[in-house]
Amino acid sequence: MSIIIARAFIFYFILTLMMKLMGKRQLGEMELSELVTTFLLSELxxxxITDPDIPLIHGLLPVLLISSLEVIISFACQRSKTLLKLLNGNPIVLYENGGYIxxxxxxxxxxxxxxxxxxxxxxxxxxxxxxKVILERTGKMSILPKGNQTSNQNGE
Structure with missing residues (x-):
């Protein structure tokens, strides 16, 4: 039992560190690749943690590899709009000029x-x-008002 507790602490700190290195986005602002990475890391x-027969390194290596891959892809997306669009899509206009699309x-x-x-x-x-109403890559809707009103984004 103490081995499981120790492994849980190790993975908690490693996963927390990896998530911080990947960025500080809120869950609702995650892009698809970040969400997939989060699920993969938790599953890995x-x-x-729960099976002492599995060497600790068999869990740590994939966590480090996937976290590193996410950081590399994130940097590549910052430099390539084409890659960003390919992986995360484009914002999509849902409503414009008085009508739905x-x-x-x-x-x-x-x-x-x-x-x-x-x-x-x-x-x-x-x-x-x-x-105009735009569905952003993060899944939130941006609401653009007519005239001089201030714009809002999903209650923020």
Missing amino acids: AVYP DNNLIKTRVSTEDVETQVRINGFKGLEEID
Whole structure:
């Protein structure tokens, strides 16, 4: 039992360090590759923690490798917009000039009710106050109002 506790502490500190090295994004702002990496790291840590027969290094090496790969890909995406678009997609306009863009709603599987809910959450009475709604790469909706009103992004 003490081996499992010690391994849990080791992996906790290693995973915390790796997540800090990968960046300080909030969960809701993670891009797809970061979310996948987070799930992979948590899964990789489970078996060496709970099974003392698995050498600790068999869990640490993949964690370090995947974390390093995520950092390298992140740097590469900062330097290459093409790679960024390939891995994380583009922002998609869902509503513009008084109308929904149906193909984009279907492609993103977002309903008109989802858009209208985000408009209200952002403090607007309705779509008549809105110029454009954009689904960002992070999954959040940016609400761009008409005229001189201030813009909001998903309640922030």
